[in-house]
Amino acid sequence: MIKKIKIEQLRPGIFVHDFNCDQSGENIFIDKSLIKSEKAVQIIQSWGIKEVYIDTDRGLDIEPAKRAGKVQQKTNKSLHKLAQKKELSASPSTPFKEEVKIARTIKNDAVDTVRQAMKTVQEGRNIDVGSAFQLVERMEESITRNKDALLLLTRMRKKDEYTLMHSISVSTLVLSFCNFSGIPYEMTINLAMGALLHDIGKTKIPDSILNKPGKLDEEEWAIMKKHAEYSAQVLAKTTELPPEAYDIALHHHERYDGTGYPHGLQGDTITFGSRITAICDVYDAITSEKCYRNGINRVKGLEKLYDWSDHHFDKELTYKFIQNIGVYPIGTCVRLENQLVGVVIESTENVLQPVVRIFYNDKKKAPVKVQEIDLSSVNINIASYDSPKNWPGNKIQTFRKSKNSLSPFH
Ligand SMILES: [Fe+2]
Ligand SMILES: [Fe+2]
Known part of the structure; x- marks a missing residue:
């Protein structure tokens, strides 16, 4: 099970699933790994990390700890709340x-x-x-x-x-x-x-x-x-x-x-x-x-x-x-309630219902004619967002080879 613990709880024998390091994007590349020594704990602390995610199936279990799933749910809820609090901004002057x-x-x-x-x-x-x-x-x-x-x-x-x-x-x-x-x-x-x-x-x-x-x-x-x-x-x-x-x-x-x-x-x-x-x-x-x-x-x-x-x-x-x-930033790959898959290309006044460029039907497992749907005007919700990993070369290739081979992005 994946859990989130405070850095003070970290010790040898724990398997770190995600170092939760804000430098990981730009400079530092850290793999999931088993903590083997006190020295490793000190190094991780010196990076300024405050909390890490651990995998209790691959190393020691620690209590108290929050389950990663629960943390994610709470964060997601807070993000939605936050985005919905946003005051309405003026519509763009150019489409x-x-x-x-x-x-x-x-x-x-x-x-x-x-x-x-x-x-x-x-x-x-x-x-x-x-x-x-x-x-x-x-x-x-x-x-x-x-x-x-x-x-x-x-x-x-x-x-x-x-x-x-x-x-x-x-x-x-x-x-x-x-x-x-x-x-x-x-x-x-x-x-x-x-x-x-x-x-x-x-x-x-x-x-x-x-x-x-x-x-x-x-x-x-x-x-x-x-x-x-x-x-x-x-x-x-x-x-x-x-x-x-x-x-x-x-x-x-x-x-x-x-x-x-x-x-x-x-x-x-x-x-x-x-x-x-x-x-x-x-x-x-x-x-x-x-x-x-x-x-x-x-x-x-x-x-x-x-x-x-x-x-x-x-x-x-x-x-x-x-x-x-916004909750669904421009360029996010999303799956709609009706199983259509596309990319968010434009924001609307409703932060949860942006304009999506559809290119795939996941129910039929087939590309569809590229079309833009303003979710706020048809009242369709986003069911989930998709990891880019779920769109490996073969699916993108199938899409590109399709008749309407406009890029989903531009
Ligand atoms: Fe930078
Ligand atoms: Fe920099």
Whole structure:
């Protein structure tokens, strides 16, 4: 049975099913494993982990502990409640279908701009701040016209372009959050600039560590953590950048309870920009596909954030982030009550009934003609969300080979 225990209860003989580590998305790759020594317990504590999930069939049982199923149910309920509390936002000024065409060009330009910035840094030159500002302004305009289009497109990426697309995606998430929260324009742009360049220091991390298809050892992990300071050093040389960008680069791995790095800052001594970028950064990292592993489902990603907001993140900002993203984030694969399967492509006023692009009938085990259904207008509910793992190559292939081989995503 899978149970959740506090880190103080961890001891040798316990089998850890999930380390529940918020760094697992970006930097650290931890397999399920049996705890063999006190030293291992100390290392795990030093990572700032507060609670872990254990498998009592493969190791010691511990009491008191909450069953994982119960924890999940409670979190799910809380997420639904939270999302439903959201005040109604104005309808988008541009329909999704129109904005997605403009957003596609912006995304392509963003890829060029960030790729160029990374190359410039590798060559020891300064970043072209003007073109980065222009890009972020265009991204902001797109999000203001329709918040879903760019968010969806920046989530679509190949496994080997992680660092590049991650920067663009985190910046888009920050823009969307600021827009939702009514943050003034100039501040919004400055924070999004910081988010766009927050991991630029990774260009100085050896590829053998950055893309290592396995566990980082202690030494490699220490080198990896240096990327925040490297990012700050790069941005410090670029005088036209706002101070917020420098701060985000340096402090996006700080954690609310002081367990982050590089300075172990706590609570509100971490700036608003770094607190919100940390949330967007972790959400994108844990839900992304990488060269060496699959990302977790986006709904699961929100559940994790909710869980970690007890210790690692600013709770208020995390709740707001979840309200903005919705219970079923754009790009989530969902199964409807009527067994149709599709991808969430657009939000509606009802957070539980978004617009879904249908492409498969699970009852008939066959692809169906691609169609978009606004669940709020036909009052159909989502029965469950699907893990990307349930959509292995063969099903996607069947879908692609079908007559209506439009991608389910765009
Ligand atoms: Fe980072
Ligand atoms: Fe990052």
